[in-house]
Amino acid sequence: MKSIYGVGWQRLAEKVLQGSVITREEGLAIITADDDELLSMMQAAYQVRKYYYGKKVKLNLIINAKSGLCPEDCGYCSQSIVSKAPIVKYPLLEKQILVEGAHKAKELQVGTYCIVASGRGPTERELDQVVEAVREIKATLPMKICACLGILTDEQASRLYEAGVDRYNHNVNTSAGQFRRITSTHTYEDRIQTVEKAKLAGMSPCSGAIIGMGESDEEIVEIAFALRELDADSIPINFLNPIPGTPMENRRDLDPRKCLKVLALMRLVNPTKEIRVAGGREVNLGSLQSLSLYAANSVFVGDYLTTEGQEAEQDHRMIEELGFEVEQCAL
Template sequence: MTKTAQPNLYTAYDWNVLADKALRGELLTEAEALSVLEADDDELLAIMQAAFRVRKHFYGRKVKLNLIINAKSGLCPEDCGYCSQSIVSTAPVSKYPLLEKTTLVDGARKALELKVGTYCIVASGRGPTNKELEQVIEAVREIKETMPMKICACLGILSEDQANRLKEAGVDRYNHNLNTSEGHFASITKSHTYEDRVNTVDKAKNAGMSPCSGCIVGMGETNRDIVDIAYSLRELDADSIPVNFLNPIPGTPLQGLKELNPRKCLKVLALFRFICPSKEIRASGGRELNLRSLQPLALYAANSVFVGDYLTTEGQEATLDHRMIEDLGFEIELCAL
């Protein structure tokens, strides 16, 4: 007796059905979410077109630019397996204490010249000391007084008082990535917990700062883990979601791990657009390495990118990002405070 072939669940969807659900604010089922990640590559352009319907509804053709300054490098006691600055890393990275106020302010001026709307002050470590916090606050105050610039701080785990002080100084957004699903978290770091990260995002939100939290894909997680972190970030109500793609830096515990290809990365970005339709989705760290020649397609799902370098890895020339945006017929969204 001949066995009847069964349809492939993960290519059976009309991707516009998922876009319609997203536009109505309805949550994709787990099966629907997995269908995006496990779809045949022949479905890729149809998936991206459906994701673009959602992206265009909320953001049109505008692209938000962000720039990172590595305000404090190395010297971190945490054991995050992906990070070249962690205590378990042997990667040769620059190590220096928190930059002086003048350097942080000068970095904001450079960001403004590059048409950046959000300037991200990022420091390694478990969390800021009072002295470090005050240095950041002084820089933020000067930047806000002299430039039309949104500021995001990423300083690690915060207390309620620290969060309130940052907000009072003028910090618009606070970033603290969940990084991966709760179930996969202990495989990546054990020196702090998933709940520690959720609590910090909540403290930033309660202080009145816009919550920014995202993930890193390609760290040995399953597709269900990716779906779980997307669901978690929706529930957390993060306004900005940086989607990072692992750069397996030599000297880190995840060195040599190469699970991603450009098509998978694009499907991940589309998934986040479907699950968090109205949020800023940012194609972030590792996009140049992992998306390669397909980088422009990322902006059919994402509406935000980093320009310039990351923390310890090089990014793409900002002029190339400007050209990519122009070639797509998209438009840089300038800061409107």
């Protein structure tokens, strides 16, 4: 197949760069394209990525600030109340540990330090600890801080912004139609509202998805356009890493080529946004990991929440071998 509905990959990239929005039909064509079209598709995605971000790669690092102890029933998560995964559980880390984590991140040339805590939303005590840690980090390091603490109130969002949190993450995770099959203890709208509260408070919105949870190709396209409508500045794309002990432990829906098509779709639907290849990339992309950066311009280094990532040195080497370079943080 040399074209999609009469539009070649090159012409699709040109359409995006001219400011037009691809159609949902074209989005579905990306996801369902023959594997023989993969390199041409990635070249189109790279044209758009290069136009907006050059060869820069943004590095992000997660600290699992609170592990387990979560009352939510998200089927993919090892920290949820329904999970039987043998993970380490602990309350919110003390301020000094959070601050030390930021300094370690800086040593790895990380531009965005992500403080992530399990739970439906932060208690006031937990919020106080995060606020104090953020203030100390911002006083000493030129680093962006992203917080991911669950569902927020307006007041909590304002406090985080005033403390210096640059970005707030709350993923939509999946399509609106599939959401109830994944989680029943909160709603898709709860997540949308939290992102909107973060925006209203002044924080940059970060929201993405977990691909590979049983969604259809049409739903993947729906997710890409939902994130566009949400106007998320940063879009982390996770690929399900099925963890033993979770309801989704036996799900294996992905292959590396499908993952790359998803990233190409996200870039072409959200051309100006930070597209981050996130959790599960090592498991699902395998030896094709480096190709992901032809569509994505951002990556997590180090470990995730309860699963291990590859060594940061390997990520730096991958970036260097591609002829790309780490983007230094500019506040």
